[in-house]
Amino acid sequence: MANKRAYEIAFVGLKPGLHEFRYDLDEKFFLERGVTDLEHPQAQIKMLLDKNAGFMLLTFEIGGSAGSICDRCGNPLKLDLWDEFKMLVKLVDNPIEMNEQEEDPDVFYISRNESHLDVENWLYEFVLLSVPMQKVCANDENGRSTCNEEVLEKLKIMKESHNETLSNSIWKGLDKFKGN
Ligand SMILES: [Zn+2]
Incomplete structure (x- = not known):
């Protein structure tokens, strides 16, 4: 995807209220960013943008899959990626200072003069955060490990x-x- 602006939202032109965006991230997206421990990762993200006066609330609904290997027995595994993340974007006069001071990772500041919002890094980070911590073979219907x-x-x-x-x-x- 050569288009650098593919993940930029021209929010200034949006009406107040809810807007929906969809992103399909393929294996190339992750490879270009150095992800090597997942096989054929791909993700579909539904992002809701709630535009208000002075702030925007973003909700990222992650879905997708990736291949990996079982931590216990080494068998190939298919991981389901599924999670939801929220991000509060506030428009302020001094975003650099505010971002330095802010301790809440779910709050981000941009300038009041800004017209675009780049969500590429969030898409990337949130998909990686959706990868299950424990990568082991699932249990069968009798509750026994399929390792x-x-x-x-x-x-x-x-x-x-x-x-x-x-x-x-x-x-x-x-x-x-x-x-x-
Ligand atoms: Zn296993």
Whole structure:
């Protein structure tokens, strides 16, 4: 997408009230911004802009999917991206100062003279925040993990033999004291 303005909203021309915007972000959008730990990420965002005198309330409804691998067994996984974020944009005389002082990450200031609002970074950030923290295989209808049993069994054996070596070396260390 060569159009740098694709994510800019000319809000000055909007009537007060609710306006809806839709964004389709494809894999290229994320690759260009350095996302490498997700496979074929894609997202659809419905953004509502509520224009008021002196401020705008933005609501981002995120939907989409991405491929990843299970943290537990390494099987490929399909992640559903789903979340909602709000952003309060206030029009002020001194936006730089106000942004420096503001501690609430959901509040952003722009100049009263501003006519456009660039939402590209928010779209990007909010989609990444929608990625589930825990990436593990889902449970089946009986509530049992659908993780790759074979891999889990191997991991368990590796862990046990590691613990055994560890306790053996502890006993060896104690044997020295016994000899004294
Ligand atoms: Zn798994």
